[in-house]
Structure formats: C-alpha cells, structure tokens
Amino acid sequence: MDGAVDVDVAVERGERATPTGELLRAVWMAYDLDGQPPLGDVSGTPEELGIRDLGGSSNLNLLAGRAGRPVVVRVYLPWVDSVRLTDLQRIRGLLREAGVPTPRLLPTANGRPWTSLGGRLVEVEEYVEHDAEMDTWTHLNAGMPTLGRIHSVLDGVDAAPVTRYPGFANAVEAADARAVAARGIARIRSWDDISADVARMCEEAEEIAEFVVTAEAAAPPTHRQLVHGDFWDNNVLFRSGRVAAVLDLDFLGHRPRVDDLALTLFFTDQTILPVEVDQIPLLRGLVDHYDRGLDHPLTPEERAAVPAALARQQLWGFGHVSKLDEKRAKSLVDVMVGEVRRTLRIARDLPGWRAALARRTS
Known part of the structure; x- marks a missing residue:
C-alpha cells in the first residue's frame, strides 16, 4: 500500500x-x-x-x-x-x-x-444552484473530462498521511483485494440463514478476486496520486448541461488514477447500463472522455489496467460487509448479489476488455 x-x-x-x-x-x-x-x-x-x-x-x-x-x-x-x-x-x-x-x-x-x-x-x-446530477448517460459523458482535469491538477500534490490514506474509503487497494474479499465472505458464511443465491455470490466473489489478483500481480496499477475518491451521482452537479460543482472529497486518497476512474465506471455499469447492453463500447467512451481531460493521457499500461480495477471495485463492498452491524451488512449483501454476477462477466473476460480499451477512439 x-x-x-x-x-x-x-x-x-x-x-x-x-x-x-x-x-x-x-x-x-x-x-x-x-x-x-x-x-x-x-x-x-x-x-x-x-x-x-x-x-x-x-x-x-x-x-x-x-x-x-x-x-x-x-x-x-x-x-x-x-x-x-x-x-x-x-x-x-x-x-x-x-x-x-x-x-x-x-x-x-x-x-x-x-x-x-x-x-x-x-x-x-x-450552496451551488443546479438542475441535475451526474446520474444520466448525457451527464456522465459531459462530466468525465472534469475528472481528468481533477487528476491533472492533483498530480504531484502532497498531503499528510491521514489525507493520503483515509481511514474509510469506497475503494480497495490491489494488494489488499483478496484479503478484503475473504473477510467479508467469511462473515457472510458465518450467518446461519444465507440463501443459495448468497452462497453462490460468495463463490463468484472468490472467483473475481482470483482473476483480479492474478491480472494485477502481472501488471500492477501505476501512476499513484491524490484522487477525488467518489466522482459520481450527486457529488457532481450540473446547471444547463455543464458541470456546476464538484463536491465531497470525503474519500479523497492516494491511489492509482485508474482506480478513481474505475469507481465511476463501476457505478455506471451497475446502475445506468441495462443488463442486456454491450458494456464495452459505452464504458470505453467514458474512458476516452476522461482521457481528453488529462494533461498527460493514459498510458497503454494504464488502459490495460482499467478492466481489472473495474472488477476489483466490486470487492470494496465485502470490506464494508465485514465492518457493518449485521442488519446493515445483510441489506448490503442483498444488493450485491446481482452486482457480483454482473462483475464476474468482466473478470472472466479481462483480456477482451483490455484489447477493447487499448487505444482511444477518435
């Protein structure tokens, strides 16, 4: 770390x-x-x-x-x-x-x-007046260059250890992914009343962790810097189609910039894209919009790291499961069942995703 x-x-x-x-x-x-x-x-x-x-x-x-x-x-x-x-x-x-x-x-x-x-x-x-948040496809496309701009501004900026490594974040480090997933899965399996769907989810999460750990051991994420930490939804406000305010640095920390990008891609995939849609070209478009906001574009190695970082973002939820009280942990697990199955499709096809994201479209 x-x-x-x-x-x-x-x-x-x-x-x-x-x-x-x-x-x-x-x-x-x-x-x-x-x-x-x-x-x-x-x-x-x-x-x-x-x-x-x-x-x-x-x-x-x-x-x-x-x-x-x-x-x-x-x-x-x-x-x-x-x-x-x-x-x-x-x-x-x-x-x-x-x-x-x-x-x-x-x-x-x-x-x-x-x-x-x-x-x-x-x-x-x-207080910033606004008429929309970054929770539609139109606003995502319009907002992603701002995330690139944020990363360019923060590149090289230093901060105290408690700022670089916050006690709480909605991300998991590549080096910690397997252990974080294992803690959450162990807690879920300790409950007496888990359903067949939840039991299968635990197995699928272990499979995701293995795919991610193997991929990132061969090509660890690079370009660590301070990043926003939660560039999504009501943290990005719009007025008349333009970004009016970026809010909420609660999860700001020092991570690979592709991890911060992957968080936005993850929540987009889980909450906006229909189940039957081909995810790759749409999410690749968001990566390209982000890239256009950077002073120094993503390297080929960083583009290749995006799919594994996207799949790893799913494992963050298991870290929360291990810390929440039982009622809230079980509520989170109910949400995660469908998410994990969708993310597993990405983890099983990391080579295909890497090839699709290899270069920016014109």
Missing part, C-alpha cells in the same frame, strides 16, 4: 451527526447565520427541526442562509481531524483556482476556516 498504515483498524468511523438544538445554535452563532435555530434541547431529523437535509451518507449537510444567500453547513464524522480537513480545504482551493468548479468556503464569524463542536469539525460553504 505504498507505505500506508492500516488506518481503518485504528479509527472508529462514527455515525452521521444528529441535529440537536444545542448543535444548531452553536453553528448559527459561530457562522452568524440567518434566522434562528430551534430553541431548547430538542433533537430529531432535520425535517422535524424545520431544516433541509441535503443528504450524504457520511457527513451531515444542512441548507442554511448567511447574509441572504444559501449556504451548506457540513458536520463531519468524528474520525476527520484538523490535519485532514486542512488538506481537504487546501485541495479544494487548488481545484477552484485551476478552474474546476468547487464551492467557495466561508469562514466563521471570527475568520477561522472551521469550528469544532462536540468532537466534530464543522465548515460552511456556498
């Missing part, structure tokens, strides 16, 4: 923050926000407290106002410390200066870049 420490065994992720009257009053005071937060020691969902929750699986993101303009209040998970947040804010600034649309951060009332409340860091940024 390029000298990385295994952070995720030493850090507790924690739960998404729950809005309370105390928390909201402290945020309103620290940032001099418009209006009044709920009074008293109340707690509940943002909707129950009359505040709009903007979503997010990790951080609490609330819509508020400051000086008559909409802003986003972000309350981080407990594991995000001041070192990592300093890096994330610096990196967002670099991206913004390089022309990548990134929301402008707003200081506290006394000029600080964030505040700390109840063991969590809190920041506020401008």
Whole structure:
C-alpha cells in the first residue's frame, strides 16, 4: 500500500451527526447565520427541526442562509481531524483556482476556516444552484473530462498521511483485494440463514478476486496520486448541461488514477447500463472522455489496467460487509448479489476488455 498504515483498524468511523438544538445554535452563532435555530434541547431529523437535509451518507449537510444567500453547513464524522480537513480545504482551493468548479468556503464569524463542536469539525460553504446530477448517460459523458482535469491538477500534490490514506474509503487497494474479499465472505458464511443465491455470490466473489489478483500481480496499477475518491451521482452537479460543482472529497486518497476512474465506471455499469447492453463500447467512451481531460493521457499500461480495477471495485463492498452491524451488512449483501454476477462477466473476460480499451477512439 505504498507505505500506508492500516488506518481503518485504528479509527472508529462514527455515525452521521444528529441535529440537536444545542448543535444548531452553536453553528448559527459561530457562522452568524440567518434566522434562528430551534430553541431548547430538542433533537430529531432535520425535517422535524424545520431544516433541509441535503443528504450524504457520511457527513451531515444542512441548507442554511448567511447574509441572504444559501449556504451548506457540513458536520463531519468524528474520525476527520484538523490535519485532514486542512488538506481537504487546501485541495479544494487548488481545484477552484485551476478552474474546476468547487464551492467557495466561508469562514466563521471570527475568520477561522472551521469550528469544532462536540468532537466534530464543522465548515460552511456556498450552496451551488443546479438542475441535475451526474446520474444520466448525457451527464456522465459531459462530466468525465472534469475528472481528468481533477487528476491533472492533483498530480504531484502532497498531503499528510491521514489525507493520503483515509481511514474509510469506497475503494480497495490491489494488494489488499483478496484479503478484503475473504473477510467479508467469511462473515457472510458465518450467518446461519444465507440463501443459495448468497452462497453462490460468495463463490463468484472468490472467483473475481482470483482473476483480479492474478491480472494485477502481472501488471500492477501505476501512476499513484491524490484522487477525488467518489466522482459520481450527486457529488457532481450540473446547471444547463455543464458541470456546476464538484463536491465531497470525503474519500479523497492516494491511489492509482485508474482506480478513481474505475469507481465511476463501476457505478455506471451497475446502475445506468441495462443488463442486456454491450458494456464495452459505452464504458470505453467514458474512458476516452476522461482521457481528453488529462494533461498527460493514459498510458497503454494504464488502459490495460482499467478492466481489472473495474472488477476489483466490486470487492470494496465485502470490506464494508465485514465492518457493518449485521442488519446493515445483510441489506448490503442483498444488493450485491446481482452486482457480483454482473462483475464476474468482466473478470472472466479481462483480456477482451483490455484489447477493447487499448487505444482511444477518435
């Protein structure tokens, strides 16, 4: 793992923050926000407290106002410390200066870049008006050059170890793929009530891991750098057909850039492409759009590494299965049954995929 420490065994992720009257009053005071937060020691969902929750699986993101303009209040998970947040804010600034649309951060009332409340860091940024997210084929094609631009800007940028190797990410390193899959599979098999479909999924996941490990042992992914970590869906906002904002560097880390590309390809394949469609030409088009945004195009070796990285992305889910409570782990497994079967088709035909992605189409 390029000298990385295994952070995720030493850090507790924690739960998404729950809005309370105390928390909201402290945020309103620290940032001099418009209006009044709920009074008293109340707690509940943002909707129950009359505040709009903007979503997010990790951080609490609330819509508020400051000086008559909409802003986003972000309350981080407990594991995000001041070192990592300093890096994330610096990196967002670099991206913004390089022309990548990134929301402008707003200081506290006394000029600080964030505040700390109840063991969590809190920041506020401008709210970006938008009319679409990157969850359609049209917007994927339009958004992929921006991912290439992000990678070009971040190439060579350094950061602290906790930023380079975050405790939590939705990716798995090539060197860890077999072990991560094995831990999740072992937990699933320890349950008494798994179905035949789930049992078969475990076997299929082991097959994927073997294909991926063999391929990447022969040709490991290269060009490691800081990458976005979750370039997908509501992390990429559009207005009038153009990228309006790139959000959410929660999973930013130091990985091969093809791993970051593969994450977007994986979720595209699993959620947008019909089951019966020929995946290769469509996903190759996204790779080509991404490539056009790079200052230094993908090398032939990197293009050859994309299919195995795409198949490896599936194994990330087994890492989460090994860490979640049983109820949430079983819910995730229910989703993964179909995903694994689809990914296995890719893993079984890595040579064909490598040949198809070997060069950019005109």
